[in-house]
Amino acid sequence: MITLELIQKRLIEAIKQSGISQKEIAENLNVTISAVSHIFNGDNLPALDTFAKLCKILDVDTNYILCQDDEYN
Secondary structure, three states: OOOHHHHHHHHHHHHHHHOOOHHHHHHHHOOOHHHHHHHHOOOOOOOHHHHHHHHHHHOOOHHHHOOOOOOOO
16 A cells, blocks of 8 residues: 555665765755655655655656556556
8 A cells, every 4th residue: 555654764775875975966966965854754755846856866767756667566
């Protein structure tokens, strides 16, 4: 079952595995470090346009983050 918690978990894992600092992510997304911190801590999910940019920055497939490429489908 696809849940927001699973999507958040995958997004947080992708941020951790990227090796890119929250500061760098914030600069690339043109948002505050606080906004990235809220995503990283699982407090918020990014807006759709920010999500798309974030996946590109992290070099991660949006289908993976959204659970569209595995048994959850």
